[in-house]
Amino acid sequence: MIIIHAVNNLHTTLNRHLTPLIRQALNTFPVVVVTGARQTGKSTLIRELLTPPTREYLTLDDLDVLERAHKEPDALLTVNKRMTIDEIQRSPDLLLAVxxxxxRDRRPGRFLLSGSANLALMRSVSETLAGRAVYLTLYPFTMAERAERAMAGRWQALVDNPSQFEGTHPRFERLEETLLQSGFPPAALSPNPAxxxxxxxxxxxxxLERDLQALSTIDHLVDFRRLMRMAAxxxxxxxxxxxxxxxxxLTQPTAHRYLNLLETSYLLYRLPAYAVNRTKRLIKTPRLFFCDTGLxxxxxxxxxxxxxxxSGLVGPLLETLVVSDLLAWREGLGARPDILYWRLASGAEVDVVIEQAGTVIPIEVKATSRPRVGDIAHLRLFLNDYGKAAPHGLLLHTGERAERLADRIWAIPLSVALGLDG
Structure with a gap:
């Protein structure tokens, strides 16, 4: 526990790509809610956004503050100051007071709230701030953030024009070590694997012992822990x-409930299917992704x-890394694209589809440094099916070369896609 405490209190901080959007939102909306899994850096980020004495800071991790929030929530809110309130999901009563x-007063930036649960999925609070708040999710560090660049990947440039990256780039080195690392700041900044x-x-x-119990009563934590392992x-x-x-x-209803709790606490994400096709039968079941490869x-x-x-999990975890980066990238945009996947009943599948402004970009992720023409069969199928709506497809790989593999299909190094190439 001493080591965990020390890691949690590292003074090193890295700039986050979401910071400019939060500042912009505070100048526009009365309530800005920053959510995300526990330990993604929300508290550090919102403290950095404090500008005393114009903002007052409260955290519901403080039991005295939490008790006041339950007993006298309206009195807890300072009338003339803008307020920053951490771990807001712990008190639905305080949300109602907000x-x-x-x-009564809709000044921009009135409240900056943070929470470690998806408020939209919590029935007790999902409607409380409807029409009053903007929600932003802080994900674990992107690969670029770990490299001290306040950004997610270069996804927009790849959607717009992948040919601009043609040439040689750094390799995506130490693939397995990277997948075992974590994007949670305390783990990402820790000095060694142990x-x-x-x-x-x-x-x-x-x-299991604290955060989960605040969301729902779980009688058998061992069962929940086993479900977490199966999902991972x-x-x-x-x-x-x-x-x-x-x-x-477990029974199926119990497994369903546990999965929903993991999703509510941002440890899991369900990637929806792209299901637009008039002639072919598509699979519409979502894919399951953990929020962090290290976890x-x-x-x-x-x-x-x-x-x-x-283990046979290098490929799935690499896809998990890419999807996590895409979700973080999307969160920093004003108009958010859809991040999906595509699968036919025949088994043909594209790992990721970006749908943005009527355009769809299929993406395959391969744990190889030498992409081959045989790797692009499903990209070709997708591009043929969707014609002009799909201007090009991307094959992401661990090698050095960004090049055109075939008509409308580009091989792109992961170092480029994840923003690691300088």
Missing amino acids: KRAVD TRRIWLDGYVRTY LRSAALVNQSDLARDAG AAHLAGIDSVADLKK
């Missing part, structure tokens, strides 16, 4: 709740490169 305060493992173990324990082993796979429940030794690997019992290479 609603009442905003209805410390990261201890931190991740403490993270899971704290989530399935990151990037189609959601099959029957199989998941069976392998975890997924740890839950799956994989803590070494040797274990990862034997």
